Amino acid sequence: MRGRWGRHGLVAGLLTALAVIAGCTSPPPSAPERADEWRQGKVRTPATLDPYFPDLGNHGYQVEHYQLAVTYDPASKQLTGQVVAQVEALTRLESVRFDLVGLTVTSATVDGMAAGVDRGDDKLIVTPADPIAAGATFTVTVDYQGIPEPVSHPGLGDNGFQPTSEGAFAIGEPRSASTWFPVNEHPSDKATYTIELTVPEGLAAISNGVPAGREPAAPGWTRWRWEERHPMASYLVTAVIGDYRVTTREHADRPLVVAVHSDLPTRIDQQLLRSGQIADVLAEWFGPYPFDAYGGVVLADPRVGFALETQSRPVYSPAFFIAGQDGTGVIVHELAHQWFGNCVSITSWRDIWLNEGFATYAEWLFEEFDGGDTAQETFDLYWEGPGGADRFWTTPPGDPGAGRLFHSAVYVRGAMTLHALRVTVGDEAFLEILRSWVARYAYRNATTDDFVALAEQVAGRPLRELFDAWLYADQRPTYPGR
Numbered sequence: 001m002r003g004r005w006g007r008h009g010l011v012a013g014l015l016t017a018l019a020v021i022a023g024c025t026s027p028p029p030s031a032p033e034r035a036d037e038w039r040q041g042k043v044r045t046p047a048t049l050d051p052y053f054p055d056l057g058n059h060g061y062q063v064e065h066y067q068l069a070v071t072y073d074p075a076s077k078q079l080t081g082q083v084v085a086q087v088e089a090l091t092r093l094e095s096v097r098f099d100l101v102g103l104t105v106t107s108a109t110v111d112g113m114a115a116g117v118d119r120g121d122d123k124l125i126v127t128p129a130d131p132i133a134a135g136a137t138f139t140v141t142v143d144y145q146g147i148p149e150p151v152s153h154p155g156l157g158d159n160g161f162q163p164t165s166e167g168a169f170a171i172g173e174p175r176s177a178s179t180w181f182p183v184n185e186h187p188s189d190k191a192t193y194t195i196e197l198t199v200p201e202g203l204a205a206i207s208n209g210v211p212a213g214r215e216p217a218a219p220g221w222t223r224w225r226w227e228e229r230h231p232m233a234s235y236l237v238t239a240v241i242g243d244y245r246v247t248t249r250e251h252a253d254r255p256l257v258v259a260v261h262s263d264l265p266t267r268i269d270q271q272l273l274r275s276g277q278i279a280d281v282l283a284e285w286f287g288p289y290p291f292d293a294y295g296g297v298v299l300a301d302p303r304v305g306f307a308l309e310t311q312s313r314p315v316y317s318p319a320f321f322i323a324g325q326d327g328t329g330v331i332v333h334e335l336a337h338q339w340f341g342n343c344v345s346i347t348s349w350r351d352i353w354l355n356e357g358f359a360t361y362a363e364w365l366f367e368e369f370d371g372g373d374t375a376q377e378t379f380d381l382y383w384e385g386p387g388g389a390d391r392f393w394t395t396p397p398g399d400p401g402a403g404r405l406f407h408s409a410v411y412v413r414g415a416m417t418l419h420a421l422r423v424t425v426g427d428e429a430f431l432e433i434l435r436s437w438v439a440r441y442a443y444r445n446a447t448t449d450d451f452v453a454l455a456e457q458v459a460g461r462p463l464r465e466l467f468d469a470w471l472y473a474d475q476r477p478t479y480p481g482r
């Protein structure tokens with residue numbers, strides 16, 4: 001039997017062994033500095049932003065803030081939107097290219113002046129009257145409308161904005177946002193957001209971050225406002241519209257908003273409201289909770305069989321809360337992503353294990369903390385377990401390939417990589433590595449090489465071989481710690 005919130009064994013040891021780590025945060029370069037590096041040829045510009053998904057994302061600028069106002073009518077499935085993006089030019093720009101799937105752009109301006117609009121290959125190209133200087137900050141406003149449709153990636157399923165019987169939801173990884181607004185669809189360009197969703201009266205409209213008010217709009221319509229004040233990758237933006245029970249509490253001086261579809265039993269609301277306490281446990285291991293709000297959304301839609309760590313408010317399939325399950329494992333996983341993936345984000349999709357391996361290892365730590373199997377027992381189970389099955393040992397989690405972004409090797413062998421690191425460097429250094437990872441790269445992006453370098457620095461020993469064997473080899477590494 002698993003204890004409730006009891007502190008047991010190894011994990012309790014980890015907690016008490018831990019000293020406070022001073023993060024050595026250095027600010028990211030400013031836009032003029034980046035533009036300068038670009039001009040001097042210090043920044044190599046590859047043909048595409050991401051080798052795994054060459055269609056996603058755009059070079060030459062960084063969006064600082066998206067102000068998004070969307071009206072959605074479930075009856076006609078029509079979406080009408082306006083996005084106002086505050087952008088920094090990293091280089092001289094003749095035009096600004098965004099990702100946008102389908103939908104019709106009705107007007108675009110740059111700094112308030114009419115701009116040209118071209119479309120093609122899931123892109124929107126906005127061309128101002130005059131080119132934008134490197135280092136300049138400018139505002140792009142786009143009005144658009146249409147019936148959004150999700151996109152399918154081979155092996156990754158439907159991504160993006162999808163209608164339901166009475167509403168809609170937008171979730172997807174690696175692509176989602178560009179199915180319902182113009183965006184730089186890549187985690188290397190994080191931005192803050194204000195999101196306004198106008199929906200028929202009586203429906204809820206949930207998004208990321210802090211609730212910033214709800215008011216009547218046109219007769220029969222309600223406008224819900226949300227604010228995400230910390231940088232967010234585009235795949236972490238969500239909108240869930242429909243018939244939901246919305247419960248708002250306060251936890252650790254922040255709003256905790258949970259929304260459960262009204263077709264589902266009310267016990268799920270209680271199960272989801274534990275998100276605050278679960279985040280507190282994770283904060284003891286990984287450092288302070290990085291965002292201004294907590295929460296979660298449980299869909300009733302049977303088409304969705306997964307959960308997604310949408311920033312500050314993950315979205316869950318109902319499948320995690322049926323047949324006697326209370327959702328603890330998946331809540332731990334999605335909340336761990338708030339540190340690993342959301343606060344510290346990947347620079348390229350190849351490094352997806354930095355998200356999934358870490359969130360999975362958090363599940364193992366929590367299981368042990370909660371009186372279940374120890375992380376070592378879980379590791380041993382997988383060491384003996386899936387073996388050659390389903391390409392587990394032949395898929396390198398550090399480079400799984402675009403079609404195997406969410407392969408079990410990424411999750412489980414990724415978590416095993418962290419366990420191998422832990423038994424190699426010891427519990428104290430291991431937790432110090434995780435905490436300084438978050439402290440050093442908070443609200444920014446990092447790479448696997450950054451993680452290896454940090455681990456070597458904290459542990460004071462070379463670790464490249466260990467990571468190479470666990471992340472990049474197509475066979476089972478040697479058993480760690482022997």
Ligand code: ARG
Pocket residue numbers: 156157158173306307308309333334337359406
């Ligand atoms: N990042 C999500 C997680 O926490 C995975 C999303 C998987 N997507 C999918 N279409 N199956 O596990």
Ligand code: ZN
Pocket residue numbers: 333337355356359
């Ligand atoms: Zn995950």
